[in-house]
Structures are given as structure tokens and as C-alpha cells.
Amino acid sequence: MGKATGFLEFERRxxxxxxxxxxxKHYKEFVAALTDDEAKIQGARCMDCGIPFCNNGCPVNNIIPDFNDLVFRQDWKNAIEVLHSTNNFPEFTGRICPAPCEAACTLGINDDPVGIKSIEHAIIDKAWAEGWVAPQTPKHKTGKKVAVVGSGPAGLAAAQQLARAGHxxxxxxxxxxxxxxLRYGIPDFKLEKWQIDRRMRQMEAEGVTFRTNVFIGKPDSLPAHIGNTAKxxxxPAELNEQFDAVVIAGGSETPRDLPVPGRELEGVYYAMEFLPQQNKVNAGDKVPNQLVAxxxxxxxxGGGDTGSDCVGTSNRHGAxxxxxxxxxxxxxxxxxxxxxWxxxxxKLRTSSSHEEGCERDWAVATKRLEGKNGKVEKLIAARVEWKDGKMVEVPNSEFEMKADLVLLAMGFTQPVSPVxxxxxxxxDARGNVRATTEGEKAYYTSVDKVFTAGDMRRGQSLVVWxxxxxxxxxxxxxxxxMGHSELPR
Structure with a gap:
């Protein structure tokens, strides 16, 4: 490493x-990437630990010590080459990934870990600014056609790799x-959508064709709360006739419901009914009867990332x-x-949205929702505790709270079943597509020519997975x- 004692000399930036x-007051990103000098110091903290657990902590197996060292040496062009060798979209992961790599950092055993995510963010932003991110068109076309169903990170990664292989x-x-x-589940203040559009233009130059407003499945089979503007x-039978292989890579979009009295009241919505509307408004769309806080x-x-996104959006509405x-x-x-380690x-994680204003409470179970004239007005809840692995209500702990808008952000159970x-x-037992990740049949479903990846196979997960x-x-x-592949795993 360029600075063998850097982890002793420098604090995390x-x-x-x-x-x-x-x-x-706005929906723009508000996190500034590290300056070149700050990134250099951050890279210097990487301690040449010999066994870089960060590589295994990262689901895409980013070669983290290498790009840390290159940033320390200010060799940014080689740094983006190393980063892109494992990660198609570091501008996404550098913004919205929770950074499991940092949890695995050896320095984190007794100090603040290296700010790997911030280094990644700095590398890709500089690469775009310098014009180093260019289309990688294939040298030869194979004549094979592949359909990718779903344009989230799994579908986009699969599509880009396959296009570069000549399909x-x-x-x-x-x-x-x-x-x-990425488009409709992540608020713009965490990921501005021109970042997606910019990658899309690169992929189009590489030969990928995008078709929006097209639903693959049975007509009118989706529940009303699932986003779908298809015209x-x-x-699937038609798709199989037209293509040599199909990849189904949609998201895990079936939300976990709250089966309590009053669930039917107006003012009670899934998070994914609330969040996409604001993203559409930010994009210039008119959304009739928008859900506004x-x-x-x-x-x-729900205390996870989706709940946090609801908090940040509600604060921007003026709740x-x-x-x-x-x-x-x-x-x-x-x-x-x-x-x-x-x-x-x-551990307790406080997001940027929580810092903007939010009361948080734990070990709380909602018992019922009450209102007048069909509209929710209050929520009745109780304290709970866990005994012998079971949740039990704490006696005499019931309380009520004003509630004009209740947002259900309790995670997602499975992909959309009709698809x-x-x-x-x-x-599988959880309602995801059954497919292995190893061997000759990796990611191959039980249906001929059909493969799967991402949430549709593993369930709700991270962008890096x-x-x-x-x-x-x-x-x-x-x-x-083709009988063989030179694409990396």
C-alpha cells in the first residue's frame, strides 16, 4: 500500500x-462527494491487512484495497477500471448501498472503518466528469436475442453484460x-434519476433496446397497488417464441400488509403507493389526487429503509x-x-431522514385504526416484548396517537405472483423463483430458456446483491x- 501507516495517522473523513x-425544501441530492485530497487521505487509511474481509463483505466482490490504493496515489483512471471490473453501476451503490463492506473492514475492529462507500462515490463521479465512462460495444455480434423482464439493477446489470458479449x-x-x-422506490434526494438516464444512454449505445409500458404476463393480472402503466x-409464450433466452429480473413488489381493524380506512396506504407519486411529480408528471403529507x-x-424514505418525503411535504x-x-x-465482525x-441506525425530524418508537404493535366518515384519525397501539421467542403484549400498555396518514413500510414478501x-x-417456500446460483444450471429456472436474478430469485434485498x-x-x-462464456462472475 502507498501509506502503510495511514490507518494510524488519519481519522475517517x-x-x-x-x-x-x-x-x-427540495428533492435534490444533498451529499457532497469527497474532494480529491479527502479521498486520498481516506484511501491512505486502508491498512494492507493481508486478508481483506471487505472484498467478501461486498456482494459484488469489489476489489476494494486496490482501488483504495489507486485513489491514494491519485490514479483515478485506473481506479475506475478496477471498480467497473466488478460493479456496473457504482454511482448507484456509492449513493444507496448500506456498505456491508465497511462492516467487514479489518480496521473497524477497533477504529472507524475505511470510508469505502465514499471512495467509491468519489471515483465514479470523477470518472463521469472526466469522460472516462464510455460505451463498450462488442467486437462481434452473436445473432442471439435475449429478453430481460424488469429494468431494476438486476435487469440492467444482466442486460449490459449480455450486450457487451454481443447479444x-x-x-x-x-x-x-x-x-x-431504483426509479420509483428510491426518493430523488437519495438518487437523482438523471443518474439512471445517463446509464441508459450508455447502454443504448452498447446495443440494448428499452421498451417501457410493456407488461409481460396475463392482461389485468396485477393488483391495483402495484405500479404498472403498461399500454x-x-x-411469456410470445416472448419465448421471439427470443433465444429470457431473464426475469423484476423486483420484490408484494408488500407486507397490516391485517388490523380499520385497515380499509382512507388515509392508510402502502409505502409504494406513496413514494412513487412524488418521484413522478419530480419528473414533471401530473399525478391526480396525489397522496400528500x-x-x-x-x-x-416499519423501521427499515423504506420507512425512512417515507419519513424524508413526508418532511419535504410539510407534515x-x-x-x-x-x-x-x-x-x-x-x-x-x-x-x-x-x-x-x-445496531441503531439513524438515517439522514430521521435527522430531518421524526419521533421513533420501538417494540410497538398496531392493534387497530379508527376514524370518522371513512377516514383514519387515530392509531391504537400497544407495547410488546419478546419472551421465549414469542411476541407478547405488555399489560396496560395500550395508547393512541393522532394519524391522518398511515404508511405501511414493513417490507416485501415476494415478487408479484401473477408474473x-x-x-x-x-x-420456493417463500414464493420466489426457484433457481440455484452454482453449477451449469446457475440462475436457470424450471422453464426452458428462462433465467432469473435479483429480488425475483432471492427476495427483497440490496442493490449490490x-x-x-x-x-x-x-x-x-x-x-x-454459446456453449461457453468469457463474462466474469
Whole structure:
């Protein structure tokens, strides 16, 4: 490494954030990438530990010590080459990945880990600014055609890899814009959507065809709360006739519901009914009867990232109050590092949205929702505790809270069932597509010519897992079509 004692000399440098009082007035990104000098110091902290657990902590297996060292040496052009060798879209992961690599950093055992995510963010932003990110067109075309169903990170990664291998790739998206849950599940203040559009233009130059507003499945088979603006429907059978291979790579879009009295009241919505509307408005669309939190007492049920996104969006709407409930107990503020390292720790995580204004409460179960004239007005909840692995209500702990808008952000259970049923693929016990990740049949479903990757195979997961599976699935498809593959796993 360029600075063998850097981890002893330098403290972690954090990215700077715009102040909460000003950033809640807009929907733009508010995190500034490290300067060149700050990134150099951050890279110097990488300690040449000999066994870089960060590589394994990263689902896409980024070669982290190498690009850290290159940034320390200010060799940015080689740094982006190393980063792109494992990660198709570091501008996405450098913004919205929770950074499991940092949890696995050896320096993190007794100090702040290296800011790997911030280095990644700095590398890709500089690469775009310098014009180093260019289309990689194939030298030879294979004449094979591949359909990719779903344009989220898994579908995009698979499509880009297959196009670079020389196949003619068409990506189908049921919504009006490309990006899947990146487009309509992530608020703009975390990921501005021109980032997706810029990659899309690169992929089009590489030979990828994008078709929006096309649903693959049975007509009118999707539940009303699932995003779908499709004007055209193609059946899987028709797709199989037109293409040599098909990759189904949609997101896990079936939300977990809250089966309590009052669930039917107006003002109670899934998070994914609420969040996409604001993204559409930001894109210039007119959304009739948009769900707006302005002047309302908002209760977000669910303590994960989607719940946090609801908090940030509600604050930008001008909510009167925002409260977030979590069913599980409050985690410790600091993890027990000797016990959990290098694995992802359970600890209290405060997001930028929480810092903008939010009351958080743990070990709370919603019992019922009440209102008048069909509209929700309050939420009745109770404290719970866990005994012998079972959740029990704490006696005499019931309380009520004003609630004009209740947002259900309790995670997603599985992909959209009608799509899987239309393809006729075997499903696992959780309702995901059954497919292995190893061997000659990696990512191959039970249906001839049909492969799968990302949330549709593994269930709700991170953007880095989606990219990893999309890349690995592309290699399997390429080998299926050509008898061998030179694409990386």
C-alpha cells in the first residue's frame, strides 16, 4: 500500500451533508462527494491487512484495497477500471448501498472503518466528469436475442453484460420509465434519476433496446397497488417464441400488509403507493389526487429503509408530525464488534431522514385504526416484548396517537405472483423463483430458456446483491447460448 501507516495517522473523513433545515425544501441530492485530497487521505487509511474481509463483505466482490490504493496515489483512471471490473453501476451503490463492506473492514475492529462507500462515490463521479465512462460495444455480434423482464439493477446489470458479449438485448419494463425500484422506490434526494438516464444512454449505445409500458404476463393480472402503466401486454409464450433466452429480473413488489381493524380506512396506504407519486411529480408528471403529507400527522409503520424514505418525503411535504414505529426492540447504539465482525451488525441506525425530524418508537404493535366518515384519525397501539421467542403484549400498555396518514413500510414478501404464474416457473417456500446460483444450471429456472436474478430469485434485498446476481446470471445465459462464456462472475 502507498501509506502503510495511514490507518494510524488519519481519522475517517466523512462526506458533507447539506443542513437539514435547507435540504427538506427540495428533492435534490444533498451529499457532497469527497474532494480529491479527502479521498486520498481516506484511501491512505486502508491498512494492507493481508486478508481483506471487505472484498467478501461486498456482494459484488469489489476489489476494494486496490482501488483504495489507486485513489491514494491519485490514479483515478485506473481506479475506475478496477471498480467497473466488478460493479456496473457504482454511482448507484456509492449513493444507496448500506456498505456491508465497511462492516467487514479489518480496521473497524477497533477504529472507524475505511470510508469505502465514499471512495467509491468519489471515483465514479470523477470518472463521469472526466469522460472516462464510455460505451463498450462488442467486437462481434452473436445473432442471439435475449429478453430481460424488469429494468431494476438486476435487469440492467444482466442486460449490459449480455450486450457487451454481443447479444441483441431487449429490456421490458411495465412502468413508463426505466429503472424499476431504483426509479420509483428510491426518493430523488437519495438518487437523482438523471443518474439512471445517463446509464441508459450508455447502454443504448452498447446495443440494448428499452421498451417501457410493456407488461409481460396475463392482461389485468396485477393488483391495483402495484405500479404498472403498461399500454401493451406480451405473454411469456410470445416472448419465448421471439427470443433465444429470457431473464426475469423484476423486483420484490408484494408488500407486507397490516391485517388490523380499520385497515380499509382512507388515509392508510402502502409505502409504494406513496413514494412513487412524488418521484413522478419530480419528473414533471401530473399525478391526480396525489397522496400528500402536508399538514398531517403521519405514522410510518416499519423501521427499515423504506420507512425512512417515507419519513424524508413526508418532511419535504410539510407534515405536521412524523412518527415511525418498529415492531422489534430498539437495537444497541454500538455493536459488539468482537462478537459480530466481519458480519453485518444489528445496531441503531439513524438515517439522514430521521435527522430531518421524526419521533421513533420501538417494540410497538398496531392493534387497530379508527376514524370518522371513512377516514383514519387515530392509531391504537400497544407495547410488546419478546419472551421465549414469542411476541407478547405488555399489560396496560395500550395508547393512541393522532394519524391522518398511515404508511405501511414493513417490507416485501415476494415478487408479484401473477408474473411468476404466467411464466409457470417453480417457486420456493417463500414464493420466489426457484433457481440455484452454482453449477451449469446457475440462475436457470424450471422453464426452458428462462433465467432469473435479483429480488425475483432471492427476495427483497440490496442493490449490490441485485447487481451481483444480474452479472452472474448474464454469464449463465451467455454460456447457455454459446456453449461457453468469457463474462466474469
Amino acid at each position: 466523512h462526506e458533507t451533508y447539506e443542513a437539514p433545515l435547507t435540504r427538506v 441483441d438485448v431487449t429490456v421490458f419494463e411495465k412502468n413508463d420509465r426505466i429503472g424499476g425500484l 401493451e401486454t406480451i405473454t 402536508k399538514g398531517k400527522h403521519v405514522v410510518v409503520i 405536521k408530525s412524523v412518527t415511525q414505529f418498529e415492531l422489534l426492540p430498539q437495537p444497541p447504539e454500538e455493536e459488539n464488534k468482537p462478537l459480530v 466481519p458480519y453485518w451488525p444489528i 411468476l404464474e404466467a411464466f409457470g416457473v417453480d417457486k 441485485a447487481i451481483r446476481e444480474g452479472r452472474q446470471c448474464a454469464r449463465s445465459v451467455d454460456a447457455f447460448l
